[in-house]
Amino acid sequence: MLQALAMGSEVRFVEGEEIKADAVEDVVYRLCPMHIMRLEERMKELRKGEVLELQTDYEGALSDIPEWCSKTGNELLGVEDTGEYFRFFIRKRAD
Amino acid sequence: MLRVYLDHMATTPVAREVLAEMQPYLQGSFGNPSRPYDLGAEAREAVERARQRVAELINASPGEIIFTSSGAEANNLAVRGLAEAHRRRGMHLITSAIEHHSTLNTFRSLQKQGYVVNFLPVTRAGEVLPEKVEEAITPSTVLISVMLANYEVGTLQAVREIAEIAHDRGVLVHTDAVAAAGNMEVDVEKLGVDALSLSSHTMYGPKGAGALYLREGLRIVPLIYSGVQEEGRRGGTENVPAIAGFGKACELARGALERVERLCWLRDKLIEGVLEIEGVELTGHAEKRLPNHASFIVEGVDGEALMLALSFEGIYAGNGTACISQVLRASPVLLAMGYPAELAQCSAIFTLGRETTRREIEYVLAKLPEVVGKLRRISPLWKG
Missing domain, CATH: 3.90.1150.10 (Aspartate Aminotransferase, domain 1)
Known part of the structure; x- marks a missing residue:
């Protein structure tokens, strides 16, 4: 079902594949648009090439975050669905 | 007479200093705190100054304070929000038989949704015995809520001891400190609680403001859905005058405790x-x-x-x-x-x-x- 929600976007679901993150931001149960606000804030703090893990239960993030990544040139490495929330792994653009 | x-x-009653603190935000600086222009920024500053003052009263960090409309809302948010956020860990909850109605009725409503709730008995003096708490904890217990002081009989509860027992078993602890705050020292570090409810109008602040202390890093499911207010944890445009007054009331309470x-x-x-x-x-x-x-x-x-x-x-x-x-x-x-x-x-x-x-x-x-x-x-x- 969730895969269907993400259809048409660039989401790659990962399972059992551990992506190493340099920072973690937990916005589980925080209301929209906290997932985008916190994502922007935290990405500014990261160095080029570093990876942020953003945790959110908001299903709209499955379209918002890929869109944000394509607009800003950051790379969405993948999304893990824990059953309770999503773990988005985003690498800060290198240039 | x-x-x-x-x-x-x-x-x-609302303290004179509290009323003075509120007045600018009713007319002159009436902006919506979510707006980026100066009127909004003035209101935002008032809310954040209040958050700092509330946090100082209970020895918390400003980011751990969620403003609500009342102590009752804070109790509702704590009990329902924590139970729902940790539902996967278990659906057993513990409280006492002498909590405020806003706590008791939230637990009763959760019972209807399938949660199992223990309403612990109290002594003739109105004390919740920590050993009764310990006996009630099961592997599926996720939350204990016991008030710091009772409204009707004034009895103080052994919240610190209860929190120690609960944390040893991985259980979260909320306390309703509405009756206590402003009348005695309330220190979240000393108490060791995960969540604590406060109300403005029982400590010389205006009605219409309350707060929930929520330990940093804890997840909570909101009661009121909107947007970015209170960091996405409580929707609705902030009641800026009441919150500003509440903050001042907390500052005054620190002096009154002496x-x-x-x-x-x-x-x-x-x-x-x-x-x-x-x-x-x-x-x-x-x-x-x-x-x-x-x-x-x-x-x-x-x-x-x-x-x-x-x-x-x-x-x-x-x-x-x-x-x-x-x-x-x-x-x-x-x-x-x-x-x-x-x-x-x-x-x-x-x-x-x-x-x-x-x-x-x-x-x-x-x-x-x-x-x-x-x-x-x-x-x-x-x-x-």
């Missing part, structure tokens, strides 16, 4: 005098009680009748929480403490404030025996 207000558990001995002295003088009346018993714990709290059972006198009769003499007291049964006018708190129904409806509560004077206490002590005597003469409850 002297007017003596001794119902500070029900509400307090004068708590005076309050204890007045309280003890009142208790001593009231107990001289025949057929009167102190309710709650004799020592472990709020510094401003004196509560009694006045045999043969209906609590509500006494409250009204005293008001005709200019004395404003309380008789328990507002939602007592209209059929049986007994206090659920006193019933839970083991008092029979005929005594549990004879509750009289006097809660002192910062402005209470010795002269006012003497006036109450002079009037009370007369009022009680009159009511007993016409009371079917009085067998004396």
Whole structure:
């Protein structure tokens, strides 16, 4: 079902594949648009090439975050669905 | 006629300094705190200054404070929000039988949704025994909520000890500190709790503001859905004047705590005098009680009748929480403490404030025996 929600976007679901993150931001149960606000804030703090893990239960993030990544040139490495929330792994653009 | 207000558990007047703090945000700096322009920024600064002041009162970080509309909302948010956020870990919850209705009714509503809730019994003095908490914990327990001080009988609970027991078993702890805050030290670090509820209007702030302390890093499911307000944890445009006033009230409360001995002295003088009346018993714990709290059972006198009769003499007291049964006018708190129904409806509560004077206490002590005597003469409850 969730895969269907993400259809048409660039989401790659990962399972059992551990992506190493340099920072973690937990916005589980925080209301929209906290997932985008916190994502922007935290990405500014990261160095080029570093990876942020953003945790959110908001299903709209499955379209918002890929869109944000394509607009800003950051790379969405993948999304893990824990059953309770999503773990988005985003690498800060290198240039 | 002297007017003596001794119902500070029900509400307090707004302090002069608090009103002054609120006024700019009703008209001049009336902006929405979510707006980026100067009017919005002024309102945002007021909210954040208040957050800092609330945090300082309870030794928390500003980011751990979520503003709500009331203490009741804070209790609802804590109990429901934490239970739902940790539902996958378990659906067993623990509270006491003498919590405020906003806590008890939230637990009752969760019961209907499949949660299992233990309502722990209390002693005759209104204490929740930590060993009873320990016995009630199961592997699926996720949350314990026990108030710091009881509104009706003033008894202080061993929250710190309960929190230690709970944390050893991986259980979250919430405490309702509405009755306690402003009247005694409330320190989230010393208490070791994960969540704590506060209300503005019982500590010389305005009505319409409350707060939930939520330990950093804890997840909570919101009650009110909107957007970015309160970091996405409580929707709705902030009640800026009330929040600003609440913040000032917290700042004033820190100073007032230094004068708590005076309050204890007045309280003890009142208790001593009231107990001289025949057929009167102190309710709650004799020592472990709020510094401003004196509560009694006045045999043969209906609590509500006494409250009204005293008001005709200019004395404003309380008789328990507002939602007592209209059929049986007994206090659920006193019933839970083991008092029979005929005594549990004879509750009289006097809660002192910062402005209470010795002269006012003497006036109450002079009037009370007369009022009680009159009511007993016409009371079917009085067998004396």
